[in-house]
Structure formats: C-alpha cells, structure tokens
Amino acid sequence: MELLNRLEQQLDGLREKSLIRRRRNVETPCAPRVKVNGRELLAFCSNDYLGLAAHPRIAAAMHEGVELYGTGSGASHLISGHSRAHAQLEERLAEFVGPNLIDPRALYFCTGYMANLAVLTGLAVADKNTEIFSEALNHASLIDGGRLARTTLKVYPHADAAALDAMLEASTATNKIVVTDSVFSMDGDLAPLPALLALCERHGAWLVVDDAHGFGTLGRNGRGALEHFALKSPYLVYVGTLGKAAGVGGAFVAAHSTVIETLIQRARPYIFTTAAPPALAHALLTSLDIISGDEGHERRAHLNALVAQWQDGLRLKRWQRLPSSTAIQPVVIGENEETMKMAAALYEQGIWVGGIRPPTVPAGTARLRATLSASHTAQDVAQLINALNELERSCHGA
Numbered sequence: 001m002e003l004l005n006r007l008e009q010q011l012d013g014l015r016e017k018s019l020i021r022r023r024r025n026v027e028t029p030c031a032p033r034v035k036v037n038g039r040e041l042l043a044f045c046s047n048d049y050l051g052l053a054a055h056p057r058i059a060a061a062m063h064e065g066v067e068l069y070g071t072g073s074g075a076s077h078l079i080s081g082h083s084r085a086h087a088q089l090e091e092r093l094a095e096f097v098g099p100n101l102i103d104p105r106a107l108y109f110c111t112g113y114m115a116n117l118a119v120l121t122g123l124a125v126a127d128k129n130t131e132i133f134s135e136a137l138n139h140a141s142l143i144d145g146g147r148l149a150r151t152t153l154k155v156y157p158h159a160d161a162a163a164l165d166a167m168l169e170a171s172t173a174t175n176k177i178v179v180t181d182s183v184f185s186m187d188g189d190l191a192p193l194p195a196l197l198a199l200c201e202r203h204g205a206w207l208v209v210d211d212a213h214g215f216g217t218l219g220r221n222g223r224g225a226l227e228h229f230a231l232k233s234p235y236l237v238y239v240g241t242l243g244k245a246a247g248v249g250g251a252f253v254a255a256h257s258t259v260i261e262t263l264i265q266r267a268r269p270y271i272f273t274t275a276a277p278p279a280l281a282h283a284l285l286t287s288l289d290i291i292s293g294d295e296g297h298e299r300r301a302h303l304n305a306l307v308a309q310w311q312d313g314l315r316l317k318r319w320q321r322l323p324s325s326t327a328i329q330p331v332v333i334g335e336n337e338e339t340m341k342m343a344a345a346l347y348e349q350g351i352w353v354g355g356i357r358p359p360t361v362p363a364g365t366a367r368l369r370a371t372l373s374a375s376h377t378a379q380d381v382a383q384l385i386n387a388l389n390e391l392e393r394s395c396h397g398a
C-alpha cells in the first residue's frame with residue numbers, strides 16, 4: 001500500500017537520525033526505584049517532584065473518591081459531569097493560589113495540555129484584534145494553543161523582556177496576550193516573571209503563566225511561581241498542572257472570576273470533553289492538604305537540598321550543566337546519537353535518565369534531563385552524580 005509505505009519512509013527517516021522514541025513498561029508505582037522488565041532501576045525522569053504520586057494518604061483518598069462517586073463522570077461539565085468533588089477542588093485551588101490574584105476563581109481540567117488550549121483560545125474569543133506573544137522555549141501545548149486561537153502569533157526570544165517590550169510597543173492589537181512557561185521544562189530555568197508582568201501592566205496585556213513545574217515546588221507554601229516572585233495582578237492568568245508535583249492528574253486555570261466565566265462559556269477544549277473522574281478531584285483535595293501543610297514544607301526543603309547537592313557535586317568539563325536552580329537538571333551533550341548512547345550506558349548501570357532530542361529541544365542541544373524528587377535520598381543523587389562524572393571521563397578522557 002502506497003499510503004503505508006509513505007509512513008514507513010517517514011519512520012525510517014526518524015530511525016536514521018536517532019530520533020525514534022520508545023516506551024518502557026513500568027511495572028511498579030512511580031517512585032525513585034521502579035521495575036522495568038523485572039529489573040530494578042533508579043529513576044530520575046518523572047515529574048513527581050514532591051514524591052506524592054504513590055503517597056498512601058492520597059491513594060486512600062482516591063479509593064474514598066471511588067466509593068463516593070464511582071469511576072466515571074459520565075458527561076462534560078456543562079451537561080451533568082460536574083461533580084461536587086470538582087466544585088470543592090476548584091474552591092480549594094482558588095483559595096490556595098488566590099493571594100496572588102484579584103477576585104480569584106479556579107477551573108479544573110483533565111490535562112494541562114487542554115487547559116493551555118482553553119486559555120489561549122478562550123482569551124482570544126472576545127476580540128478579533130488579538131495578538132499572542134509566545135516565549136521561544138514554551139511548551140508544545142502553548143504553541144498548539146496559539147495556533148488553535150487563530151490569531152497572529154509572535155515568538156519573543158528566550159527570557160528577553162526588552163525584545164518583548166519592543167514587540168508590545170509595535171503592536172496595534174487591542175487584545176494582547178503574553179504567554180510563558182514559569183519553569184522551562186527542558187532547561188529548568190525561571191522566566192523573568194516580575195519584568196514580564198510589569199510590561200504587561202504597562203501595555204495592557206494578559207500574562208498567561210504556565211506553572212506546570214512550579215506548582216507545589218516553588219514558593220514558601222508551594223503555591224508556585226507567583227508566590228515565589230510575590231506577584232499579584234488582575235492581568236495574571238495562572239495555569240497549574242496536577243499530574244506533576246501534585247501526584248494525581250489534571251490541571252487548573254486560576255484567574256479573575258470574569259476570565260474563568262469566559263472559559264466556561266467559550267473555551268471549546270473545556271466544553272466539549274468529558275469531565276475527569278470525580279475521584280481524581282477528591283484525591284487532589286488530600287494532595288493540596290499535603291502540599292500546603294508541614295509535610296509539604298519538609299518535602300520542598302529536602303528537594304532543595306538535593307538540588308544543591310547536585311550543583312556542588314557535578315564535575316563536567318565537556319558536557320554542560322545548565323544554570324537551573326529547580327528540580328529539572330539537564331546535562332547538554334549535543335548530538336542525538338551520543339546523548340542516547342549515554343542514556344543507554346546509564347541504563348546499563350541501572351540508572352534511568354531521559355534523553356531529550358529535537359524537536360523537544362533545538363538541534364545540536366540534545367541532553368540528558370535528570371529530574372530530582374523529594375522521594376530521592378542523598379545517596380540516590382550521589383549515585384547519579386558519580387555515574388555522570390565517571391561516564392564523561394571514560395568517554396572524553398580525564
């Protein structure tokens with residue numbers, strides 16, 4: 001068949017460039033030690049930053065949620081799928097991140113990907129004369145949301161507030177939307193949010209902050225990037241995801257109540273999909289308790305200590321450690337093939353670190369992306385540091 005042949009040729013092209021991706025079947029809960037094919041591995045690739053993905057209290061709450069609400073929601077939120085559990089979660093989320101917003105309300109989504117599609121399409125519906133200003137290293141879901149919004153989409157250079165300022169100045173759009181990751185998912189650095197917000201307030205633009213990697217980990221209370229930078233503004237539209245540090249799944253948008261009402265009425269990725277199982281929302285109430293309580297404080301402190309240990313311990317000459325102060329700690333190797341060989345060499349030693357290639361990162365910057373979690377011990381992190389230091393020495397001489 002000609003059609004299948006063309007797909008096969010496409011796949012062959014990926015194989016030749018070392019760009020074929022594969023999935024591994026994990027047989028145990030998400031944790032530092034997982035089993036794959038019966039073999040135990042020390043894993044540094046999940047986004048379970050606080051180690052809550054298999055937490056007994058959250059698991060018990062999930063069971064309770066199933067007892068209370070069954071397994072499925074049965075319909076979209078605007079038909080009959082909106083459960084009391086969803087409503088309770090939204091209230092708690094609005095309360096939790098509310099100190100950084102004005103007249104806050106929150107809206108729960110099945111995934112962060114959908115939340116981002118909803119925010120960008122939803123903010124664009126009110127005004128035909130909309131322009132979106134998107135940071136160069138933004139997550140794919142923000143890029144796709146910008147496309148789906150069917151407006152002019154401009155990309156500003158990474159972390160470059162001056163360039164953004166000039167672009168906003170030149171814009172004649174009446175509805176301007178600036179959108180950025182707070183923590184860049186493949187680099188681990190933070191967006192200059194205070195400078196970006198000052199620009200947005202000056203130019204009358206929305207600032208959409210995707211805090212997928214900051215919610216739960218950043219800020220004294222784990223409220224995320226807005227708390228970390230002490231920002232507060234009616235221009236802020238905050239997206240937090242709940243499948244990473246929160247250990248369950250889904251996402252939420254928090255913003256001024258008028259923005260949230262607009263999304264409920266107009267955002268197609270919210271309207272035309274079945275509501276997530278209410279048991280997830282019920283479990284997330286316990287996750288929020290943990291994140292905001294003493295245990296959350298302890299877990300964040302431990303995670304920060306591991307990040308410091310990593311920064312002190314890595315002795316790389318050729319490969320590059322990026323200047324990240326978050327749980328995302330990439331080591332840039334460069335070429336796809338060498339990067340995947342190094343990931344395979346670590347895997348042989350029983351250490352699982354993801355190799356990241358284009359198009360996820362720019363060509364020539366393939367990297368190992370280690371993510372640290374509060375569930376790792378200092379010994380776990382030492383083992384990874386030693387393995388990487390050794391590996392580079394053995395590949396490139398002393």
Ligand SMILES: *Cc1c(COP(=O)(O)O)cnc(C)c1O
Nearest residue numbers: 111112113139141181185212241
């Ligand atoms: C993971 C991620 C998302 C998507 O969230 P999901 O809940 O996994 O769909 C969005 N933005 C960023 C920056 C992410 O890292």
